[in-house]
Amino acid sequence: MTRPLRLLVVAGEVSGDQHAAALLDALRARAGEVEAFGVGGDRCRARGLRLVAHQKELAVIGLVEALSRIRFARRLIGDLAAAASREGVDGAVLTDSPDFNLPLARRLASAGIPAVFYVSPQVWAWRSGRAAELIRLGRRVLVLFRFEKGWYDVRGLGANVEWVGHPLVDEAEEEMARPHVPPEPGRRRVVLMPGSRDGEVRRLLPLLREAVARLSSAHPGLDVVLVKAASISGELLREAAGPDLDRWTVVSGPHLSLLAASDLLLVASGTATVEGVLAGIPMVVVYRVHPITYALGRLLVKVDHVAMANIVSDDGTGVRAVPELIQGDATPENVAAEAARFLEDPARAAEARRRLALGREALGPPGAAGRAATALLSALGRAEDGGMA
Numbered sequence: 001m002t003r004p005l006r007l008l009v010v011a012g013e014v015s016g017d018q019h020a021a022a023l024l025d026a027l028r029a030r031a032g033e034v035e036a037f038g039v040g041g042d043r044c045r046a047r048g049l050r051l052v053a054h055q056k057e058l059a060v061i062g063l064v065e066a067l068s069r070i071r072f073a074r075r076l077i078g079d080l081a082a083a084a085s086r087e088g089v090d091g092a093v094l095t096d097s098p099d100f101n102l103p104l105a106r107r108l109a110s111a112g113i114p115a116v117f118y119v120s121p122q123v124w125a126w127r128s129g130r131a132a133e134l135i136r137l138g139r140r141v142l143v144l145f146r147f148e149k150g151w152y153d154v155r156g157l158g159a160n161v162e163w164v165g166h167p168l169v170d171e172a173e174e175e176m177a178r179p180h181v182p183p184e185p186g187r188r189r190v191v192l193m194p195g196s197r198d199g200e201v202r203r204l205l206p207l208l209r210e211a212v213a214r215l216s217s218a219h220p221g222l223d224v225v226l227v228k229a230a231s232i233s234g235e236l237l238r239e240a241a242g243p244d245l246d247r248w249t250v251v252s253g254p255h256l257s258l259l260a261a262s263d264l265l266l267v268a269s270g271t272a273t274v275e276g277v278l279a280g281i282p283m284v285v286v287y288r289v290h291p292i293t294y295a296l297g298r299l300l301v302k303v304d305h306v307a308m309a310n311i312v313s314d315d316g317t318g319v320r321a322v323p324e325l326i327q328g329d330a331t332p333e334n335v336a337a338e339a340a341r342f343l344e345d346p347a348r349a350a351e352a353r354r355r356l357a358l359g360r361e362a363l364g365p366p367g368a369a370g371r372a373a374t375a376l377l378s379a380l381g382r383a384e385d386g387g388m389a
Contacts, residue, residue, distance in 0.1 A: 004033035005382060008084045008113075009040060009049055010104065012058035012097030014196035014231050015271035017041030019119060019144075019369075020095045022167045024049065026373035030384040037087070038080060042230055052080060056198075056231050058100055073100055081107035091139070091380045095119050098130065105137040114139040116376050120161075124151040131157055140379035142372050145312060146362055164371040165364025168271075172278040173366055175254050180261035187221040188263045188343055191255075191281075192248075195268035196229035198236060203288045205240035208266050210332035213244070215339050224248045225262070227255050263349075264342050266335060269324070273309035276322075277359040282342045282352040283309065283322045286330045313359035321355035 005027065011020035021043035027034050037050035039058065045051055053076055058069065081104065084092060091114040094101035098121035105115045117138045123131040124147070134141055135157050143149055144166045152158035183189040190212065194205040216222045226248050228237060238245055251258065259265060259279035267273055269287040276283045285307040305311045306324050313321040323338045325331075342349045377384055 004035045005031045006089045007036040008092040009036045009038040011040045011095040016095040017043045021047045022369035026369040077104045085111045117141045165368035167368040170366045175256040178257045182261045189223045190264045192226045193267040193272045211335035214336035226250045228252045269307045273307045282349045284338045285324045312362040313355045
């Protein structure tokens with residue numbers, strides 16, 4: 001009888017938890033029994049991942065913010081590496097979270113435990129020196145975006161890099177098949193997605209609340225819907241939104257069909273903008289971080305666009321599909337003004353949808369989780385029936 005596939009899985013972000021959960025499903029479909037432990041969220045736990053720590057304990061944003069978690073992270077890295085050796089895992093799946101996963105990969109390499117990186121750090125945007133170490137430490141690097149594979153290839157680092165596509169494409173196909181419920185006649189719907197981390201919501205939801213108040217005064221027939229990430233407590237939403245929360249509709253769970261039937265998305269930069277691409281909804285992207293984090297980022301970041309929606313939708317002209325309001329530009333006045341341009345100018349909204357459709361094609365075909373599972377099993381020397389390759 002073939003023994004189970006034993007894995008250490010680390011998914012330190014909400015999006016990583018989503019991707020790793022789909023990967024665990026795909027692995028079981030191909031390799032049979034899978035025993036996994038590590039770091040993840042509610043989705044991975046529902047797939048049988050034995051949690052050593054919950055992803056919310058690692059989900060901080062920015063260089064300065066991460067300093068508060070250094071001791072915890074170092075201790076957890078040691079615990080995970082020791083457990084991986086003790087339990088005789090076949091390998092590790094390290095999803096996103098490079099500031100945690102690269103040090104962990106070093107410890108695993110010293111112990112002779114192969115690692116596969118699922119979701120490449122954004123080495124093409126900043127700290128590109130990490131790319132060579134990533135390739136050295138990873139048995140395979142699985143990337144979500146086609147342009148990432150090209151970035152590695154032109155630098156001679158792409159031999160073990162594989163583009164598997166974006167797992168959200170599969171979720172989009174399923175969700176978009178559901179009925180879209182449009183706003184009532186004469187009304188417009190604006191959706192708020194302020195992020196999946198506590199710090200993001202504290203910084204961005206008050207900003208979006210004020211922007212919506214300005215927008216509503218000029219567009220009285222406005223329905224506001226707030227998408228609540230599973231990682232965010234109701235208490236935090238109440239603290240950040242105040243009494244306006246009672247006038248909004250709050251939803252959780254699948255929401256792509258909601259986005260597709262809405263007029264506008266006000267969204268934190270991150271994976272949520274990819275959801276906006278899949279739904280084809282005009283959006284205003286906002287982001288704020290600690291001032292020191294932002295100052296350091298300006299020195300290091302080497303891309304023209306911050307939002308992934310604009311990166312994948314770039315047609316070579318450099319024209320953004322949707323506006324980005326970052327740091328000092330992210331004011332209620334600016335957010336409301338950009339939002340109003342979409343609501344008041346149908347041609348502008350249609351052009352945004354056209355450009356976002358280009359980005360949808362760049363995310364790849366359905367089946368990303370399955371392709372990632374096949375690549376992972378190959379990298380670990382396991383055949384898809386659960387035996388050795």
